[in-house]
Amino acid sequence: MSNLAVLPIIIPLIAGIILAFFPKKLALVRTLTKVFIIGNLAVAGFSAWHVFNHGSIILETGDWAAPYGIIIVADQLSVLLVLTTNIMAAACAFYAPYSLPDRKERYYFYTFFFFLITGVSGAFLTGDIFNLFVFFEVLLMASYALIVLGGDKVQLRESVKYVFINLFSSMLFVTAVGFLYGTVGTVNMAQIAQRVQEVDQQGILTAIGILLFFVFAVKAALFPLYYWMPKSYAVPNPVISALFGALLTKVGIYSIIRVFSLIFIHRIDLTHEVFIWIAGLSMIFGVIGALSTNNIKLIIAYNIIPAIGFILWGIGVFNQEAVSGAIYYLIHDMIIKASLFLLVGTIAYAAGTSDLRKFSGLIHYYPFLGWLLFVSGFVLAGIPPFSGFIGKLLLLKGSLADEKVAVVIIALLSSLLILYSIMKIFIRGFWGEKDDTFEPKPVKGRTAPVVALLALSVFLGIGAEFIYPSVESISRYLLDPANYINAVLEG
Amino acid sequence: MIFTVLIPLLLACFVPFISKFKHKIHTGTVIFFIPLAIFFYFIQFIGSGFEPIRHTYSWIPSLGINFDFYLDGLSLLFVLLISGIGALVVLYSVYYLDRSEPLGHFYVYLLMFMSAMLGVVLSDNVFVLYTFWELTSISSFLLIGYWHFKEKSRYGALKSMIITIFGGLSMFGGFALLSVISGTTSIQTMIANADVILDNPYMPLALGFILLGAFTKSAQFPFHIWLPDAMEAPTPVSAYLHSATMVKAGLYLVARFSMIFGSYEWFFIIVSIAGIVTLCWASYMAVHQTDLKAILAFSTISQLGMIMAMLGFGTKAAVFAAVFHILNHATFKGSLFMVAGTVDHETGTRDIRKLGGLLTFMPITATLALFGTFSMAGIPLPFLNGFYSKELFFESTLDLEGGASGIAGFLIDVIPYLAVFGSIFTFVYALYFLFGTFGGKTQLDKLVKKPHEAPIGMLVSPGILVLGVILIGLFPSAVNGTFIAHAAEAVYGEPITKDVHFWHGWDSPAFQMSLVVVGLGALLVTTRRKWNGIYQVFPGKLSVNKVYDTIMGKLNAYSRTITTFYMSGSLRNYMAIILSTILVVTVGFMLATDGFTIDFGNLAPITFIELTVVLIIIASAIGTIFAKKNLAVILIVGVAGYGVSLLFLIYRAPDLALTQLVVETVSVALFLLCFYHLPDLKRLHAPLSTRTTNLIISVGFGALMTLVGISAHSSSWFETISDYFIETSKPIGGGSNIVNVILVDMRGLDTLFEITVLGIAALAIYTLIKFKTDKGGK
């Protein structure tokens, strides 16, 4: 049964390799993609079910016992994230044929797509910090390939910046892992946690922890490290933006959750306190960014930043409710961001431009798109009964119980401005007079995946009773690192 | 009860279907029966034997969020208003809205609102209440933007949404705080534990958050500015949402929570000030308006302020009067909005400067308006309900009891005067509305259509409301005995019995105040043209609206300025900011945790060869900065690479040395291939400041890494796991090259994915090169 843990990494890897052999047979490639992604989704679903019912799955690769070999740890948090990843990946797979020109699809889009999933799932599942670096590289390399796909001027230009900044953070990652190895003599995360606890995170360890935090923070696009993000996420094709927006930054924030709930938890007064400030600043500057532009894709891209801020806020407060809130928000944001990127991509396609100053009155031709956007805005801003609300409620209560009031006020205000930034698109782009010369284009195929994701998102809010107990159990599990350490080292 | 709340929402799903047949049957005719049924369902609860009812349905029990519906006197009053006025408004809309309009949308929004509003007043669970609260804001937004092709509608819709959702979020913060403090999500349980809440140091914050929600929703000064712009909505909507129901949600909230906060002095101070200031300001401003609906909007604001003030007073008399006036206001203001809509519908304009003399054309409408306005003005006639509540208001301003602090004492002294001031202007705008529209000369040439009496259907709804005005006026104890008393009891906490009479005698102070109002008011009405110029002086150019417009404008402008400032698109700037952040914060943490350690024991000896190699690498690394030719820089970096591989060799890492050698050679070849044809490196002619910053950042970062490295190296607290690899490499791994065994066996997964990375890179490079040249496909 323990091999189940590695399947969500292996299946997309194999799928990617297979699809690389006949990239020109598009019909076949598309069909196979759907088969593989749905298969993987089923596997991820099954393993999630298994983990929630029978406990974490620990796979010692090559049969080398922990802490010596690389350990794959499918715990509740990991499988939930892998499952969410696959859900939105499936939506993207169904959206892609409508949105990408055939030519780009032929140039190994689906192979890169699957490699990206491989890297993301691997990062969620691995229990080894150097292996985490390797998976980071897999997903980054796949993202480099995707971001330059097509090679327009703009794309090339933004991707150069993207690659350099990520390359720097990768090298910092290697170095920080080295430093960690120098002090605690191991790269197995459970053992690192154990040893850091033994020496009470003394001396240089906190500084090393902060270096790691920055490595992840660059990927997560936190203040003030997100400069590379909005543009490079807004320029590629909507499918690619959706994959990036929903997955890449989330891998960064996942790593922060993991490392700062498992390893560096003995100087919370310093580290986690700083996180709250960074979270607050991310919320402020993120929404300021979202309000600054008329480019609807950029609006969504900027909205990633406050969302990551919300999640970090929960880690910073670090109590049961706040961590539950952070995880709930993480899941919620993965889905709604994917949905929004796809939706806004569709709107830009329908309108023929992504410049908000150049279109209006779309609702006369695309009422459905308009209402999707309208609902998405409320989902994103965390207006009840939608999914963002549940996460925000938990974060708020956790934070208030800890008497952290300033960040609560920032969070509430930024929610308002998030809503405003989306409603701006609705009011200016969809409302208005009918333009009789406008010729609508068909968008049916593109809306179906958006609807599916949005429906799921709505369900996450209204049906919170079905999800919340799992999230609560995850946060209880995270707050006691002994759970993880024992499962890996003594299981 | 859950069905009555959710039925409108569920039925809203069928409206698009019904509206397909709108040419056969006006959609509103069908919808009409929904609120009517709800009204008749709730009317059964009126009676002296009424006891609060609670129905609970789980939703998210693990978060304490449940549909916990609680019907007490206060809820009942609101529920009947919502459904009763709702039915009348729908009926009115059947004649007001043409069938060519998108009726489906209209009724979907309206039903959505109805559900939301019923939910607000029935929910005992704070978070469910908040959910419905936001839904009212959303449906209001959609209704204001119903004619979204008009710029003003869009502006008004956005404004109302920003302000009310701002308040909603604030209220949400307050609710979250209350639920953390009290450990419950039920309002009734909170009320039962009010002392726990009052003793908590965060109570004032919670109160502030909640009041912000209430004040924005109920359009209290200075948040009132959204309401006049909300008049862009179709008139039935204004009558319903923006006068009778939604704007009273804030009052409801304050009334509900006054059981908790009532004994806190600042509750009295803040709520009274907000209310009385709103009353005076809005009634003063109403006289200055030219649009019929704008007059009514300001009038609504001022009446809301009056009720708010009474809730702030919190005395028996005040609470009773507040609740009573909620009902009375709904009746006369609802009818007046419908009158304004009718006038607009029949003449094509709502501009009071173009109207006048309509009495002859629209006698029935004029009669209805007469009752409405006189009731609003509080003219002492025994068949007008407005007079009773106005008189109760005056009474309540007079029997306030002394507070401890100076502010409260001062307030108690001035409130009666302000109340009279506000009421004088109420009198003035009421008569201005009436005579401006129906009295004076007709100006037919300025009207779009030739006016005539409205169809009978359009007169039914305001007629019924006016009938309410008269009946309550004639038989005040019919409603006060049980209905209003129950509502007031729910707010005050103890039974209140109040005998309302028309006649209190000449010596009654409240009646004397009323006489002052009528007298001075009449004087001001007749001389209106003479003092109208005062509006140029005050408020003149001062306006809260301008503040809002400035904030919204600046919000966009400043965010653009800020964002373009740092999002310069320059990689160098990005890198510089990222690096300095990491540098500063990490150094800060090193200092804070006393992280630096250095241990000179346990070091390898220094040899000459190593030192030479190190110096060569340093030299070439620095050389890369100064090299000016492509070729040179590529070769120099090659030297550094070979130096590193030499170091690997010295440090007993043959595999690394070999790999590095191969990689370096290939890299150099690649470099040459790609960059041989590119323009040569230019001199670095960046400004000195840039160069200095670069230098500081890079040296600082290098030093930081070295320091962390030294500390890490000096803090090897544990045996590494490598001993295990050395022991097991041969027996289990089956190889004598330990590094290789680690790579292919113990850490085989790393290697597998390292190859994957290379594979992706190769494919990506292929794509990059090929995509350009391959012009096939689309």
Next chain:
Amino acid sequence: MEIIILILAGVLFATAIYNLLQKQLLRLIIGSVLLSHGAHLFLLTMGELKRGNPPILTEGISEYTDPLPQALILTSIVISFGITSLLLVLAYRTSNENNTDNMEQLRGNENE
């Protein structure tokens, strides 16, 4: 000696970053190459230097240099090589397409 190597790695980081803060693409790539050298040397030093023989099992010898950092560095070298090659081609294409190798001219504007 370890301290000297750590200083060397620090110098490599510093020069790398100085290059990364420049405008011309080639310099940036050079910077990234130096950066990876620095990172690898840091990693190498974290195992002890020159304690024992190369980690190839030989009869009669029981002291070996720490093999794990070497394995990690090897992985990292290969990955860095992959990225550097991609970067080179990317840089080549970018400067060709945009007709400049100056990053300051590659800022772009909002609506594209």
